[in-house]
Amino acid sequence: MFTGIITDIGKVRSVEQRGDMRLVIDSGYEMGGVALGASIACSGVCLTVVDKAPAGEKGWFAVDVSGETVSRTAPGLWREGARLNLERALKVGDELGGHIVTGHVDxxxxxxxxxxxxxxxxxxxxxxxxxxxxxxxxxxxxxxxxxxxxxxxxxxxxxxxxxxxxxxxxxxxxxxxxxxxxxxxxxxxxxxxxxxxxxxxxxxx
CATH class of the missing domain: 2.40.30.20 (Elongation Factor Tu (Ef-tu); domain 3)
Incomplete structure:
Protein backbone atom coordinates (compact mmCIF):
# COMPACT_ATOMS: atom_id res chain seq x y z
CA MET A 1 0.00 0.00 0.00
CA PHE A 2 0.99 3.61 -0.66
CA THR A 3 -0.37 7.08 0.10
CA GLY A 4 0.24 9.01 -3.11
CA ILE A 5 2.76 11.31 -1.41
CA ILE A 6 5.84 11.36 -3.65
CA THR A 7 9.19 11.22 -1.85
CA ASP A 8 11.64 11.20 -4.76
CA ILE A 9 11.87 11.60 -8.52
CA GLY A 10 13.77 8.75 -10.14
CA LYS A 11 15.31 8.62 -13.61
CA VAL A 12 15.50 5.52 -15.80
CA ARG A 13 19.21 4.84 -16.34
CA SER A 14 18.87 1.82 -18.59
CA VAL A 15 16.32 -0.49 -20.19
CA GLU A 16 17.07 -4.11 -21.03
CA GLN A 17 14.58 -6.28 -22.86
CA ARG A 18 14.65 -9.78 -21.38
CA GLY A 19 11.61 -12.02 -20.98
CA ASP A 20 10.31 -8.93 -19.17
CA MET A 21 11.73 -5.41 -19.31
CA ARG A 22 14.50 -4.78 -16.77
CA LEU A 23 14.84 -1.14 -15.71
CA VAL A 24 17.64 0.38 -13.65
CA ILE A 25 16.37 3.53 -11.94
CA ASP A 26 18.57 6.17 -10.33
CA SER A 27 17.18 7.43 -7.04
CA GLY A 28 18.06 9.54 -4.06
CA TYR A 29 16.88 6.81 -1.70
CA GLU A 30 19.44 5.36 0.70
CA MET A 31 19.22 1.81 -0.57
CA GLY A 32 20.64 0.21 2.57
CA GLY A 33 17.16 0.53 4.04
CA VAL A 34 15.44 -1.01 1.00
CA ALA A 35 15.26 -4.80 0.95
CA LEU A 36 15.30 -6.93 -2.17
CA GLY A 37 11.67 -7.81 -2.81
CA ALA A 38 10.44 -4.49 -1.43
CA SER A 39 7.76 -2.57 -3.33
CA ILE A 40 8.30 0.90 -4.76
CA ALA A 41 5.57 2.76 -6.63
CA CYS A 42 6.96 4.15 -9.90
CA SER A 43 4.60 6.81 -11.30
CA GLY A 44 1.72 4.95 -9.71
CA VAL A 45 2.81 1.41 -10.62
CA CYS A 46 3.76 -0.96 -7.80
CA LEU A 47 7.03 -2.66 -8.80
CA THR A 48 9.35 -5.05 -6.97
CA VAL A 49 13.01 -4.27 -6.26
CA VAL A 50 15.03 -7.12 -7.81
CA ASP A 51 18.51 -5.55 -7.50
CA LYS A 52 19.97 -2.44 -5.89
CA ALA A 53 23.10 -0.40 -5.30
CA PRO A 54 25.76 -1.95 -3.05
CA ALA A 55 26.57 -0.14 0.17
CA GLY A 56 28.50 3.05 -0.45
CA GLU A 57 27.35 3.53 -4.05
CA LYS A 58 24.95 6.19 -5.32
CA GLY A 59 21.37 5.01 -4.98
CA TRP A 60 19.84 2.94 -7.77
CA PHE A 61 17.50 -0.02 -7.94
CA ALA A 62 16.29 -2.41 -10.61
CA VAL A 63 12.76 -3.62 -11.35
CA ASP A 64 11.20 -5.96 -13.89
CA VAL A 65 8.23 -4.59 -15.85
CA SER A 66 6.01 -7.23 -17.47
CA GLY A 67 4.42 -6.90 -20.88
CA GLU A 68 1.03 -6.74 -19.14
CA THR A 69 2.16 -3.73 -17.11
CA VAL A 70 3.57 -1.96 -20.17
CA SER A 71 0.30 -2.49 -22.07
CA ARG A 72 -1.82 -1.01 -19.27
CA THR A 73 0.26 2.04 -18.39
CA ALA A 74 0.96 5.41 -19.97
CA PRO A 75 3.26 5.28 -23.01
CA GLY A 76 6.73 6.74 -22.66
CA LEU A 77 7.27 5.88 -19.01
CA TRP A 78 9.51 2.86 -19.49
CA ARG A 79 12.27 4.42 -21.59
CA GLU A 80 15.80 5.55 -20.89
CA GLY A 81 15.86 9.04 -19.39
CA ALA A 82 12.22 9.01 -18.28
CA ARG A 83 11.47 10.62 -14.91
CA LEU A 84 9.32 8.64 -12.48
CA ASN A 85 7.48 9.68 -9.32
CA LEU A 86 8.71 7.37 -6.55
CA GLU A 87 7.14 6.32 -3.27
CA ARG A 88 8.23 3.57 -0.93
CA ALA A 89 5.59 1.25 0.53
CA LEU A 90 3.63 2.42 3.56
CA LYS A 91 4.76 1.10 6.94
CA VAL A 92 2.41 0.50 9.86
CA GLY A 93 2.39 3.69 11.90
CA ASP A 94 3.34 5.99 8.99
CA GLU A 95 1.33 9.16 8.48
CA LEU A 96 -1.40 8.72 5.85
CA GLY A 97 -0.95 12.10 4.20
CA GLY A 98 -2.77 11.37 0.93
CA HIS A 99 -5.21 8.49 0.54
CA ILE A 100 -4.91 4.70 0.31
CA VAL A 101 -3.23 3.80 -3.00
CA THR A 102 -2.60 0.26 -4.24
CA GLY A 103 -0.24 0.92 -7.13
CA HIS A 104 -2.57 -0.79 -9.62
CA VAL A 105 -3.38 1.36 -12.67
CA ASP A 106 -7.07 1.44 -13.61
Missing amino acids: GIGTLVSTHSEGDSTRVVIEAPAALAPYLAAKGSITVDGVSLTVNGVEDVEGGACRFGLNIIPHTQTLTTLDDLAPGRKFNLEIDILARYLGRMEQLRR
Whole structure:
Protein backbone atom coordinates (compact mmCIF):
# COMPACT_ATOMS: atom_id res chain seq x y z
CA MET A 1 0.00 0.00 0.00
CA PHE A 2 0.99 3.61 -0.66
CA THR A 3 -0.37 7.08 0.10
CA GLY A 4 0.24 9.01 -3.11
CA ILE A 5 2.76 11.31 -1.41
CA ILE A 6 5.84 11.36 -3.65
CA THR A 7 9.19 11.22 -1.85
CA ASP A 8 11.64 11.20 -4.76
CA ILE A 9 11.87 11.60 -8.52
CA GLY A 10 13.77 8.75 -10.14
CA LYS A 11 15.31 8.62 -13.61
CA VAL A 12 15.50 5.52 -15.80
CA ARG A 13 19.21 4.84 -16.34
CA SER A 14 18.87 1.82 -18.59
CA VAL A 15 16.32 -0.49 -20.19
CA GLU A 16 17.07 -4.11 -21.03
CA GLN A 17 14.58 -6.28 -22.86
CA ARG A 18 14.65 -9.78 -21.38
CA GLY A 19 11.61 -12.02 -20.98
CA ASP A 20 10.31 -8.93 -19.17
CA MET A 21 11.73 -5.41 -19.31
CA ARG A 22 14.50 -4.78 -16.77
CA LEU A 23 14.84 -1.14 -15.71
CA VAL A 24 17.64 0.38 -13.65
CA ILE A 25 16.37 3.53 -11.94
CA ASP A 26 18.57 6.17 -10.33
CA SER A 27 17.18 7.43 -7.04
CA GLY A 28 18.06 9.54 -4.06
CA TYR A 29 16.88 6.81 -1.70
CA GLU A 30 19.44 5.36 0.70
CA MET A 31 19.22 1.81 -0.57
CA GLY A 32 20.64 0.21 2.57
CA GLY A 33 17.16 0.53 4.04
CA VAL A 34 15.44 -1.01 1.00
CA ALA A 35 15.26 -4.80 0.95
CA LEU A 36 15.30 -6.93 -2.17
CA GLY A 37 11.67 -7.81 -2.81
CA ALA A 38 10.44 -4.49 -1.43
CA SER A 39 7.76 -2.57 -3.33
CA ILE A 40 8.30 0.90 -4.76
CA ALA A 41 5.57 2.76 -6.63
CA CYS A 42 6.96 4.15 -9.90
CA SER A 43 4.60 6.81 -11.30
CA GLY A 44 1.72 4.95 -9.71
CA VAL A 45 2.81 1.41 -10.62
CA CYS A 46 3.76 -0.96 -7.80
CA LEU A 47 7.03 -2.66 -8.80
CA THR A 48 9.35 -5.05 -6.97
CA VAL A 49 13.01 -4.27 -6.26
CA VAL A 50 15.03 -7.12 -7.81
CA ASP A 51 18.51 -5.55 -7.50
CA LYS A 52 19.97 -2.44 -5.89
CA ALA A 53 23.10 -0.40 -5.30
CA PRO A 54 25.76 -1.95 -3.05
CA ALA A 55 26.57 -0.14 0.17
CA GLY A 56 28.50 3.05 -0.45
CA GLU A 57 27.35 3.53 -4.05
CA LYS A 58 24.95 6.19 -5.32
CA GLY A 59 21.37 5.01 -4.98
CA TRP A 60 19.84 2.94 -7.77
CA PHE A 61 17.50 -0.02 -7.94
CA ALA A 62 16.29 -2.41 -10.61
CA VAL A 63 12.76 -3.62 -11.35
CA ASP A 64 11.20 -5.96 -13.89
CA VAL A 65 8.23 -4.59 -15.85
CA SER A 66 6.01 -7.23 -17.47
CA GLY A 67 4.42 -6.90 -20.88
CA GLU A 68 1.03 -6.74 -19.14
CA THR A 69 2.16 -3.73 -17.11
CA VAL A 70 3.57 -1.96 -20.17
CA SER A 71 0.30 -2.49 -22.07
CA ARG A 72 -1.82 -1.01 -19.27
CA THR A 73 0.26 2.04 -18.39
CA ALA A 74 0.96 5.41 -19.97
CA PRO A 75 3.26 5.28 -23.01
CA GLY A 76 6.73 6.74 -22.66
CA LEU A 77 7.27 5.88 -19.01
CA TRP A 78 9.51 2.86 -19.49
CA ARG A 79 12.27 4.42 -21.59
CA GLU A 80 15.80 5.55 -20.89
CA GLY A 81 15.86 9.04 -19.39
CA ALA A 82 12.22 9.01 -18.28
CA ARG A 83 11.47 10.62 -14.91
CA LEU A 84 9.32 8.64 -12.48
CA ASN A 85 7.48 9.68 -9.32
CA LEU A 86 8.71 7.37 -6.55
CA GLU A 87 7.14 6.32 -3.27
CA ARG A 88 8.23 3.57 -0.93
CA ALA A 89 5.59 1.25 0.53
CA LEU A 90 3.63 2.42 3.56
CA LYS A 91 4.76 1.10 6.94
CA VAL A 92 2.41 0.50 9.86
CA GLY A 93 2.39 3.69 11.90
CA ASP A 94 3.34 5.99 8.99
CA GLU A 95 1.33 9.16 8.48
CA LEU A 96 -1.40 8.72 5.85
CA GLY A 97 -0.95 12.10 4.20
CA GLY A 98 -2.77 11.37 0.93
CA HIS A 99 -5.21 8.49 0.54
CA ILE A 100 -4.91 4.70 0.31
CA VAL A 101 -3.23 3.80 -3.00
CA THR A 102 -2.60 0.26 -4.24
CA GLY A 103 -0.24 0.92 -7.13
CA HIS A 104 -2.57 -0.79 -9.62
CA VAL A 105 -3.38 1.36 -12.67
CA ASP A 106 -7.07 1.44 -13.61
CA GLY A 107 -6.78 3.40 -16.84
CA ILE A 108 -4.90 6.03 -18.81
CA GLY A 109 -5.90 9.69 -18.79
CA THR A 110 -5.08 12.38 -21.35
CA LEU A 111 -4.24 16.00 -20.56
CA VAL A 112 -6.86 18.28 -22.12
CA SER A 113 -5.91 21.74 -20.87
CA THR A 114 -4.04 23.74 -18.24
CA HIS A 115 -4.22 27.33 -17.05
CA SER A 116 -3.04 29.37 -14.09
CA GLU A 117 -5.49 29.79 -11.22
CA GLY A 118 -3.99 31.89 -8.45
CA ASP A 119 -0.62 30.34 -7.61
CA SER A 120 -1.83 26.91 -8.72
CA THR A 121 -2.21 25.27 -12.10
CA ARG A 122 -5.70 24.14 -13.07
CA VAL A 123 -5.48 20.88 -14.99
CA VAL A 124 -8.25 19.10 -16.93
CA ILE A 125 -7.73 15.42 -17.73
CA GLU A 126 -9.99 13.16 -19.79
CA ALA A 127 -10.58 9.70 -18.30
CA PRO A 128 -11.93 6.71 -20.27
CA ALA A 129 -15.57 5.69 -20.01
CA ALA A 130 -14.73 2.71 -17.78
CA LEU A 131 -13.53 5.08 -15.04
CA ALA A 132 -16.20 7.76 -15.37
CA PRO A 133 -18.62 6.25 -12.78
CA TYR A 134 -15.86 6.23 -10.14
CA LEU A 135 -14.90 9.91 -10.31
CA ALA A 136 -16.69 12.50 -8.19
CA ALA A 137 -16.08 16.06 -7.11
CA LYS A 138 -14.04 16.20 -3.88
CA GLY A 139 -13.11 12.54 -4.26
CA SER A 140 -9.54 11.26 -4.53
CA ILE A 141 -7.64 10.26 -7.67
CA THR A 142 -4.05 9.12 -8.19
CA VAL A 143 -2.35 10.70 -11.21
CA ASP A 144 1.06 9.19 -12.04
CA GLY A 145 1.29 8.13 -8.41
CA VAL A 146 0.32 11.53 -6.97
CA SER A 147 -2.68 11.73 -4.61
CA LEU A 148 -4.92 14.59 -5.74
CA THR A 149 -8.44 15.88 -5.07
CA VAL A 150 -10.97 16.04 -7.91
CA ASN A 151 -12.45 19.54 -8.06
CA GLY A 152 -15.08 18.89 -10.69
CA VAL A 153 -16.29 16.28 -13.19
CA GLU A 154 -17.93 16.78 -16.59
CA ASP A 155 -19.34 13.93 -18.67
CA VAL A 156 -18.51 14.01 -22.39
CA GLU A 157 -19.91 12.33 -25.47
CA GLY A 158 -19.15 8.62 -25.71
CA GLY A 159 -19.20 7.97 -21.97
CA ALA A 160 -15.81 9.41 -21.03
CA CYS A 161 -15.47 12.22 -18.52
CA ARG A 162 -13.21 15.16 -17.87
CA PHE A 163 -12.11 16.04 -14.37
CA GLY A 164 -10.38 19.10 -13.01
CA LEU A 165 -7.53 19.32 -10.51
CA ASN A 166 -5.58 22.14 -8.94
CA ILE A 167 -1.86 21.46 -8.64
CA ILE A 168 -0.08 23.66 -6.12
CA PRO A 169 3.52 24.84 -6.72
CA HIS A 170 4.85 22.49 -3.99
CA THR A 171 3.41 19.46 -5.81
CA GLN A 172 4.78 20.59 -9.17
CA THR A 173 8.24 21.09 -7.68
CA LEU A 174 8.43 17.64 -6.05
CA THR A 175 6.81 15.54 -8.81
CA THR A 176 6.86 15.08 -12.57
CA LEU A 177 3.67 17.17 -12.79
CA ASP A 178 5.90 20.13 -13.60
CA ASP A 179 5.79 18.88 -17.22
CA LEU A 180 2.27 19.38 -18.54
CA ALA A 181 2.64 19.18 -22.31
CA PRO A 182 -0.68 18.99 -24.22
CA GLY A 183 -1.78 15.42 -24.86
CA ARG A 184 0.38 13.96 -22.09
CA LYS A 185 -0.81 10.57 -20.86
CA PHE A 186 -1.16 9.74 -17.16
CA ASN A 187 -1.57 6.57 -15.11
CA LEU A 188 -4.85 6.84 -13.22
CA GLU A 189 -5.90 4.89 -10.15
CA ILE A 190 -9.38 5.46 -8.77
CA ASP A 191 -10.07 5.55 -5.07
CA ILE A 192 -10.10 2.02 -3.65
CA LEU A 193 -13.45 2.60 -1.92
CA ALA A 194 -15.03 3.61 -5.25
CA ARG A 195 -13.65 0.42 -6.81
CA TYR A 196 -15.29 -1.82 -4.21
CA LEU A 197 -18.56 0.11 -4.26
CA GLY A 198 -18.65 -0.24 -8.02
CA ARG A 199 -18.21 -4.02 -7.78
CA MET A 200 -20.96 -4.27 -5.16
CA GLU A 201 -23.30 -2.31 -7.45
CA GLN A 202 -22.54 -4.70 -10.33
CA LEU A 203 -23.46 -7.70 -8.18
CA ARG A 204 -26.78 -6.13 -7.19
CA ARG A 205 -27.93 -5.92 -10.82
